Amino acid sequence: MRVGSARAAATDWVLQHASREDGFQGAYFSGSTIGLSDDSELPAASDIDVVIVTAEDEPPLKLGKFIYRGTLLEATYLSWKQFASVEEVLTSYHLAGSFCVDTIIADPTGHLRSLQSEVSRHFADRVWVRRRCDNVRQKIEHGLRTIDITAPLHDQVTSWLFPTGVTTHVLLVAALRNPTVRLRYLAARKVLMDYGHDGLYLELLNLLGCAHLTPERVEHHLTELEQTFDAAAAVAQTPFFFSTDITATTRSVAIDGSRELIQAGDHREAVFWIVATFARCHKILAADAPPELLDAHRPAFNAIINDLGITSTDTLLRRAEDVIEFLPQLWDTTEAILLANLDIAEE
DSSP states (O other): OBHHHHHHHHHHHHHHTGGGSTTEEEEEEESTTTTSOTTSBOOTTOOEEEEEEESOSSOOOOOEEEEETTEEEEEEEEEGGGGSOHHHHHHOHHHHGGGSSOOEEEOTTSHHHHHHHHHHHHTTBHHHHHHHHHHHHHHHHHHHHTOOTTSOHHHHHHHHHHHHHTHHHHHHHHTTOOOOSTTHHHHHHHHHHHTTOTHHHHHHHHHHTOTTOOHHHHHHHHHHHHHHHHHHHHHOOSOOTTGGGSSSTTHIIIIIHHHHHHHTTOHHHHHHHHHHHHHHHHHHHHHHSOHHHHHHHHHHHHHHHHHTTOOSHHHHHHHHHHHHHHHHHHHHHHHHHHHHOTTSBOO
16 A cells, blocks of 8 residues: 555544544644655555544543554544644654654644644754753653552563663654654664664663574564464453554554564564563453463563563663663764754754
8 A cells, every 4th residue: 555545544534533523623644654755655564643633631542553444544642732832842752753744634723734834944953853862861761760660560561661662762863763663773773873873783782682682582472472462452351552552453563563574684673562562462461361361371471571681670670770871871872963963953
């Protein structure tokens, strides 16, 4: 499917459904596909991300992934108050990237288009790029310092994994590239190669704990994940913000997308999303599966986190501290990229 056709399906869904909801204030495209042309082929393991802006201060749980007119869409709700000012959007690394180009689908008030015009004008200004990088750095440190050690193991792993993975986003933001989710390590590797800081990449993999893993070992973990995924998808009932990522419909993203990376020689780059999906499956199993089913799949989850060097809460906390101690070195490289990036405009 061409990206243009997928966008047309998403636009139709917004106009026919989302725009008729109470509090609808607009919608725009987000995610990894916003930089692709309409003529580009939509990758098989990708969806079209749509953000619905609502007047509600507390937006609904994200709608998540679903098929519409043969296209896999992912819809997320955000509150109107997050778009109150140009400055707030320019500082937010999650929001700014979607407004540096025209991604607007619907804008009944005209505010989003005005916002997009201003954000695109100042997106590459050094002051705002640095603030977004600092926004990422704060997110990492806050996440790693607030891990709930009383939470179940799968939640602890998630709380460590995502801030650790966000180390890649600091570099992507400095390079003015999309802070992608599933492919973050692959994208960060390219940035470091492009800017001559290849040596730092091994550090990022070591912080994740996957630098030593072989393709065969990662393939083994993916095979185990397939079984866990199918079990979780079959019993899932409790709504979580990621629930639609664990369904038969979206299996190709987590499983086939990871296998494509392994087959391309990027097995270490597949580890992040494999672990994230494992942890999410176990959260579903803990909520909705009988104890014996959870117990049956626990060894596979333990095996992959043990391979990452996490054998207890104490080791997980030490790994979190390792990332925090690495942040000054990461920031030095970030500053070097900011200085070398010719697309960044001086104040």
